[in-house]
Amino acid sequence: MNWMDGTASADRGARTPAGSWEDLVTAALLGTDRRPAAYVGSGRRAPLALLDEAAVATVRRRAGLRPARAARLPEPAPGDPRPALPAAAARRLATLLAGRSAGGTGGRRGSSPDLMELLPQWLAAANAHGYAAPPQALPALLDAARGRTDLRPAALAFAGPRALWLARLNPDWRFALRAAPGGGAALPDPGDGEGVRRLWQEGLFAERVALLGALRAGAPGLARELLASTWPTERAEDRLMFLDSLRRGLSPADEPFLEQALGDRSRNVRATAAELLSALPASALAARMAVRAGACVALDHTGHSSAIVVEAPHACDSGMERDGVVATPPAGRGERSWWLGQLVEAAPLATWRGRLGGRTAREIVALPVTDGWQGELHAAWCRAAVRQRDTEWSRALLGSPSAPEAGGPGAVSLAERAKLLAALEPTERAAWVAGFIAAHGLSEAFQLLGVCAVPWAEPLGRSVVDALNIARDAGSYPWSFSGVMGLAERCLDPAEATRLEALLAIPDEHEDAAPGAGGYWAEAFQRLVTTLRLRAAMAGELAPDHPPLTGPSAQPPDAAG
Numbered sequence: 017m018n019w020m021d022g023t024a025s026a027d028r029g030a031r032t033p034a035g036s037w038e039d040l041v042t043a044a045l046l047g048t049d050r051r052p053a054a055y056v057g058s059g060r061r062a063p064l065a066l067l068d069e070a071a072v073a074t075v076r077r078r079a080g081l082r083p084a085r086a087a088r089l090p091e092p093a094p095g096d097p098r099p100a101l102p103a104a105a106a107r108r109l110a111t112l113l114a115g116r117s118a119g120g121t122g123g124r125r126g127s128s129p130d131l132m133e134l135l136p137q138w139l140a141a142a143n144a145h146g147y148a149a150p151p152q153a154l155p156a157l158l159d160a161a162r163g164r165t166d167l168r169p170a171a172l173a174f175a176g177p178r179a180l181w182l183a184r185l186n187p188d189w190r191f192a193l194r195a196a197p198g199g200g201a202a203l204p205d206p207g208d209g210e211g212v213r214r215l216w217q218e219g220l221f222a223e224r225v226a227l228l229g230a231l232r233a234g235a236p237g238l239a240r241e242l243l244a245s246t247w248p249t250e251r252a253e254d255r256l257m258f259l260d261s262l263r264r265g266l267s268p269a270d271e272p273f274l275e276q277a278l279g280d281r282s283r284n285v286r287a288t289a290a291e292l293l294s295a296l297p298a299s300a301l302a303a304r305m306a307v308r309a310g311a312c313v314a315l316d317h318t319g320h321s322s323a324i325v326v327e328a329p330h331a332c333d334s335g336m337e338r339d340g341v342v343a344t345p346p347a348g349r350g351e352r353s354w355w356l357g358q359l360v361e362a363a364p365l366a367t368w369r370g371r372l373g374g375r376t377a378r379e380i381v382a383l384p385v386t387d388g389w390q391g392e393l394h395a396a397w398c399r400a401a402v403r404q405r406d407t408e409w410s411r412a413l414l415g416s417p418s419a420p421e422a423g424g425p426g427a428v429s430l431a432e433r434a435k436l437l438a439a440l441e442p443t444e445r446a447a448w449v450a451g452f453i454a455a456h457g458l459s460e461a462f463q464l465l466g467v468c469a470v471p472w473a474e475p476l477g478r479s480v481v482d483a484l485n486i487a488r489d490a491g492s493y494p495w496s497f498s499g500v501m502g503l504a505e506r507c508l509d510p511a512e513a514t515r516l517e518a519l520l521a522i523p524d525e526h527e528d529a530a531p532g533a534g535g536y537w538a539e540a541f542q543r544l545v546t547t548l549r550l551r552a553a554m555a556g557e558l559a560p561d562h563p564p565l566t567g568p569s570a571q572p573p574d575a576a577g
Contacts, residue, residue: 037077040070090185094177098148104557105142106150112138113156129505129547135160137470137506137551139170141558149175154182158189168195194222203227206235216242221254228261236265240273252282259288266292271299278338290340294362295403301339302364308336309363310371312356313393316386324372324380326389328352329359353392360396365409377412395432402435410439417451430463438467446473453479458487458500465500471509480504481512485519488537501540508544510552516545 043051048062101109115131149157154175161171172179172192183192203226204211215227231239243258250258259277262270270292277289278301293301308329316325329336332343332355340362345354365377372380385393394413401409414436437445449464450473458480468476480500487497519541 037073040066040073044070090181093151093181096148096176096178098146098176101142101147101150102557105147105554106153108554108557109138109142109150109153110156113153113160129543129550130502132160133502133506134547134551134554136167136170138554138558139167139174141555143170143173145558147174147558149178151178154178158182158186158192162188162191168192172196203230206231206238212238212242216246221257225257225261228258229264232261232264236267237269240270244273252280252285255280255282255285256288259285259292262292266295268296268298271296275300278340286338287340287342290362291403294340297364297366297404302362304335304339305359305362306364306367309356309359310367312359313368313371315372315383322373322383324383324385324389324393326356326385326387326393328356328389356389357392357396357399360393361399361403363400365397365400365404365406377406377409381412381415398432398436401439405439407439407441410436411444414448417448418455430460434463434467437464442469443473445469446476450476450479453483458483458497462499462503465503465507468507470507472507474509477508477512480508481516481519484541488519488541491534495536498540501544505544505547508548510548510555513545513548513552516541516548520545 043066048066052062112131112135157171157175158179161168161175168191172195175192179189179192180196183189203223204215206212212227212231216224219227228239228243231242240262243262247255255277262274274289274293278286278293280286280289290301293299294305296302312327312329314325314327316323329352332341332351336355336359337343341355341358343355345351368377368380369375372383375383381394381397384390397409398413400406401413414433437448440448446468449461449468452464453461453476465472465476465480471477472480481504484497484501484504520538
C-alpha cells in the first residue's frame with residue numbers, strides 16, 4: 017500500500033482528525049464493520065482507510081518522540097574479597113560451563129565424561145576452598161543455574177555478591193534475587209536493635225524471613241521475641257513460614273512459644289508446632305505423647321516368651337488434635353492404626369526402655385508383636401528415629417545388611433532405610449551399604465548409595481566395583497546399571513581408577529548374554545576411568561598449594577553433585 021500517493025494525500029486532507037493510537041488498535045481488533053471509522057473519506061473502503069491512518073500515525077509517533085533523559089548509570093559492581101581462582105581451574109570452569117554430555121549414537125552415552133554432571137562437584141570443591149568466581153564466567157554460570165535448580169545454591173555461593181548485582185540488571189537472572197536471603201537486601205547487624213525492629217516492622221516478607229533466619233543463627237532468643245511481638249497480626253501462611261524458621265537452633269527455650277502456637281487457628285501451623293515440640297524430648301508435648309503411646313503399647317508375659325501387645329486408640333480426642341494428631345486418615349488407611357502411628361512417632365524413643373522392661377533398642381525391635389501390629393509399630397519407630405536422629409534406634413531398626421528381608425525388621429521400604437542410614441556416622445553408613453551390596457547386589461542399592469558420603473569410603477567403593485564386575489561377567493543387561501554407574505562416576509574415589517583399568521577390555525559374551533553387552537560394559541568402564549582421572553585433575557587444579565576447607569566433600573551426591 018503506497019500511502020504517499022496523491023490520492024491518499026487528498027483523502028487525508030478531506031478526512032476528519034484521527035483519534036488516538038488506542039482507537040486505531042481497538043478498531044483493528046473489533047473490525048471496521050463493528051467499529052466504523054470517523055475518518056473514512058469518500059471513495060475509500062474502511063479497512064484500507066484504517067491501514068492508511070495507522071501508517072500515518074506510526075510515522076507521527078516516531079517523528080514526534082522526544083529524547084528521554086539519559087538513564088542513571090548503575091552503581092559499580094561490589095568487590096569480592098575472596099582469593100582469585102587459579103588460572104588452570106578457571107579454564108576448567110569455562111570448559112565445564114560450555115560442555116555437554118558427549119553421548120554416542122543409539123542412546124549410548126559414549127566413553128567421554130559428562131561435563132555438566134561434574135559441574136556441581138566442581139562448584140562444591142571451589143566453594144570449599146573459598147575462591148571467587150572469575151567475573152567473565154558469571155553470565156554463563158548464572159545461565160547454567162537458571163536451567164538447573166540443583167546447581168543454584170552452590171553456583172550462587174561461588175558467584176558471590178556480583179551475581180546479585182547482575183541479577184538486578186537482567187530479568188532472566190532474577191531467580192538469584194529470590195534465592196538470596198531477603199531478596200539480596202542487606203540485613204542489619206543483630207546488635208542494631210533499631211534497624212532490626214524497623215526491618216521486622218516494615219520489611220518485605222522475604223526480608224523478614226531472612227532476618228529471622230539470620231537471627232536464629234546467632235541470637236535465637238531475639239528472633240523468637242520478634243516473632244512473638246507480631247504473631248497475632250500475621251497471616252496464617254506467613255505464620256507457618258516464620259514458625260518453620262525456628263527449626264534452626266531449636267532449643268527448650270522455644271517451648272513456651274511453640275506451646276502457644278498449638279492453639280493457632282491454622283491446622284498447618286498447629287501441626288508444625290507439634291512437630292517441633294516432639295523434636296524436644298523434654299518438652300511437655302513429648303511427655304503427653306509418651307503417656308498416650310505408652311497406654312497403647314505394653315509387654316505381654318502370659319506366653320512362653322515376652323511379646324509386645326498393642327491396643328490402638330479408639331478415638332482421637334481434642335487434646336490429641338491440639339497436640340498435632342491428624343484425626344482423618346488418608347484413603348485406605350484405618351483410623352486406629354493412623355492414630356497409633358502418630359502417637360508412637362511423636363513419643364520420645366527413650367520412653368520405651370522403661371515401658372518395655374529396661375531393654376535396649378535392639379532387644380525391643382527383636383521382640384515379637386502380636387495381632388499383626390509389628391509393621392505399623394516398627395514403621396512409626398522408624399519415623400521417630402529419623403525425626404529424633406537417634407543412632408541407636410536407627411541401627412537397631414536397620415538390622416543386619418545381610419538379613420534375608422534386605423533391611424531389618426523395622427524398615428518397610430528402601431526410602432525408610434535410606435532415612436535411617438542418614439542418622440549413622442558416615443563410616444558406619446558406608447560399611448552398612450557395602451554389606452548390603454555384597455549380600456543383595458546393586459539392583460536395590462541405588463537409594464542407599466545416595467545417602468553415603470562423597471567420595472565413597474574404600475569398602476563401599478570396592479563393593480560397588482566388585483558388583484559391577486560380577487554383573488559384567490554374568491552378561492547382565494548393562495543398561496539396568498546405568499544409574500549406579502553414573503553415581504560411581506561422581507562419587508567413587510578417584511584413586512580407584514588404577515584398579516579399574518583391568519576392566520576396560522571387552523569381555524567374552526556368553527550365549528545367553530544381552531546382545532552387545534560386552535561392548536557397552538567396556539565403554540562404560542572406560543567412561544568411569546576417564547571421569548575419575550578428570551576429577552583428580554580438577555582437584556589438583558583447585559588445590560595446588562593448600563587443602564580445602566572441611567565440609568562439602570563429605571556431602572551426599574545430591575548436595576555435592
